[in-house]
Structure formats: C-alpha cells, structure tokens
C-alpha cells in the first residue's frame with residue numbers, strides 16, 4: 192500500500208523492498224521447476240535460521256501462527272495426555288485453550304503480568320506429576336515478556352517431556368538454537384520477524400516429535416497432519432513436485448527472499464541488532480514519559496515494547512500516532528488493555544534508523560496532541576544512526 196502507514200505493530204511488519212517486490216509477482220504453479228527449486232531453498236534456509244536438529248523436518252503450511260500452534264498440539268498430544276503451559280500472557284492462554292479443545296489435561300504455570308517463569312517454578316511444577324509436553328512462548332506479544340528458552344527447555348527435557356516453543360513473536364529476532372536447546376517444535380508465522388506477508392505457518396519438527404505423531408491414538412485433522420505434509424516437504428527439498436493440498440505459492444516465493452536476506456546478514460548479527468534497537472526504542476519512549484510493562488530488561492522482548500503511556504493518554508494514543516502516519520497497537524492483555532500500547536520493532540525496519548526515529552517522533556507528537564509535552568528531539572536521539 193503505497194503511502195500507507197508505517198507498520199510498527201507486532202505483525203504484519205514492514206517488508207524489505209526485495210520481499211515487497213517478490214510479493215507482487217504472479218503466483219507460480221506448484222509444479223513449476225523454478226518454484227520447486229525456490230520452495231526447496233526456503234525449506235533448507237529454515238533449517239539454518241532455526242538451527243534445526245539433525246533429522247528434523249521444516250514445514251510451510253498456508254495459515255498463520257495460530258494454525259501452527261494447532262498443528263503442534265494435535266500432532267504431539269493425544270486426548271487425555273498431560274500438558275503443561277508456561278503462561279506469560281494471552282498467547283500462552285491461547286495454547287492452553289487449543290490443548291483443552293484437543294482433550295488434553297492442561298496445567299498452567301502462570302507468571303504475574305510482566306514477569307517470566309523461573310527455572311525453579313518449572314522444576315517444581317514438573318515434580319508434581321509426569322507431563323507429556325511442555326509449551327513455552329518465547330515472547331508473549333501481549334505482555335512483552337521474553338522467557339529463557341534454553342534454561343526452561345533443559346528442565347522440561349530432563350523431566351522427559353516434549354518441548355514446544357511458540358516463537359511467533361521471536362523467531363528471526365531473538366536468540367534461538369533449536370538443536371542446542373533440545374526443543375522439539377519451534378513454530379512461527381510469516382508476518383512477524385521473518386518479514387514476509389501474512390499467510391504461512393512455519394514449523395521445524397524434531398525426530399522425537401515425529402515419533403510422538405506416529406504414536407498418537409487420535410490422528411489430527413487431515414490438513415494439519417504432519418503425516419500429510421512431511422512427504423510433500425521432503426519432495427520439495429529433494430527437488431521433486433508433490434501434491435497433498437495446494438501450497439500458497441506466491442507467499443512461498445516471498446518467504447524464500449525473506450529467509451535468504453536473513454541468512455545473508457547472519458543470525459548472530461540479526462539477534463544483536465534487535466537487542467540494540469529494542470533498548471534504543473525503549474530509551475526514546477521513556478524520554479517521552481512512557482514506562483515499560485515487563486518487570487526488568489532481563490525479561491523484556493527485543494521484538495516489541497509493551498509500554499504504559501502517561502496517565503490518561505492510552506485510549507487516544509494509537510489514533511493520534513496513526514494520524515501521523517505510523518501504526519502502533521493498543522493493549523491486548525486483559526489486565527493491560529486500557530492502559531498500555533505496543534510498539535513493534537522487528538525485521539527490516541531495524542535496519543532503518545530514520546524509520547525508528549519517525550516512529551518516536553510520531554509517538555511524541557501524538558502525546559503532545561493529548562496534552563503531554565516531552566522533548567521529542569532528545570527522544571529521537573536515543574536511536575543511533
């Protein structure tokens with residue numbers, strides 16, 4: 192949308208010019224040799240971005256983050272099995288809801304709003320009863336809380352549980368090594384830090400998770416079944432066409448460009464840049480009089496900032512900022528809905544300091560229009576050029 196607002200919401204995000212160009216090409220046939228090559232490259236690139244374990248399978252399925260969550264749940268957990276959800280906000284709640292629909296016996300280890308779960312709390316929860324699978328949300332987009340995936344996954348693995356990470360608001364921005372962390376499924380969606388248009392569910396599934404699918408008594412819905420999709424993904428990776436259900440070809444073309452651009456930069460450089468940009472954006476927002484929701488920087492996401500704006504401005508601020516050409520999001524968590532706002536800073540935009548400054552300026556001028564004056568120039572200077 193030429194001239195549309197700058198998207199600084201937690202997805203969909205602003206696309207790089209290269210991904211944007213790829214998104215506007217005519218969608219190819221799913222059996223076109225050029226498309227087969229592109230799909231294969233995208234799947235191989237996912238292995239690198241995720242740091243997939245040996246023998247894992249990457250999957251790209253039309254849908255989004257919520258579909259990816261349902262794929263993980265319905266392929267790993269049978270009705271009646273025990274699941275533990277580490278609950279740091281709305282998206283962990285959604286995972287629990289999906290598990291309940293599946294008929295799982297769900298327990299939650301719930302953190303107070305703005306806090307993470309400590310390794311000790313997880314150890315304690317796991318000591319009480321055997322658990323088949325533990326579900327973690329690396330960054331919960333409703334609270335801006337980031338958890339320590341390697342520490343929590345190690346404890347869950349030690350207790351013999353499968354580990355699933357909802358990485359929808361973190362993959363391709365927060366430090367992640369699926370193999371080293373022993374995580375069985377890491378899932379995301381195309382429209383967040385991956386930096387492609389919305390419409391794809393992305394998962395990398397470990398051999399242990401594949402074995403759990405084979406052991407299921409109640410199979411998942413056909414279109415969500417790993418058993419339906421894995422032969423298709425293997426065929427495309429091997430350079431052969433294969434059909435189960437039509438892939439979203441145009442989106443896969445855009446995804447491949449987005450993944451290639453990530454790997455050209457290198458994941459460590461991307462992780463470091465997101466950490467730096469997050470602290471700069473928050474420093475700017477704090478100069479404008481905002482306060483962060485997460486309890487400490489150790490548990491603060493690098494992909495978005497969930498902030499309390501000055502007293503009395505939260506209700507009108509999103510609209511006031513939109514009037515200045517920048518889209519930010521309102522509060523999402525029930526306890527934060529009316530007094531917080533969310534500013535996304537992930538993907539291509541983190542390479543564009545002038546756009547980050549434009550965001551800070553739009554927020555500052557929006558606050559000023561609501562009667563809260565602050566030093567907007569000083570706030571913009573928090574962003575290093």
Ligand SMILES: *Cc1c(COP(=O)(O)O)cnc(C)c1O
Pocket residue numbers: 201202254255256257258282328330331332357358359360380
């Ligand atoms: C956005 C988001 C989801 C849901 O993804 P959709 O593509 O909107 O279905 C799930 N989990 C987290 C952490 C998210 O940020």
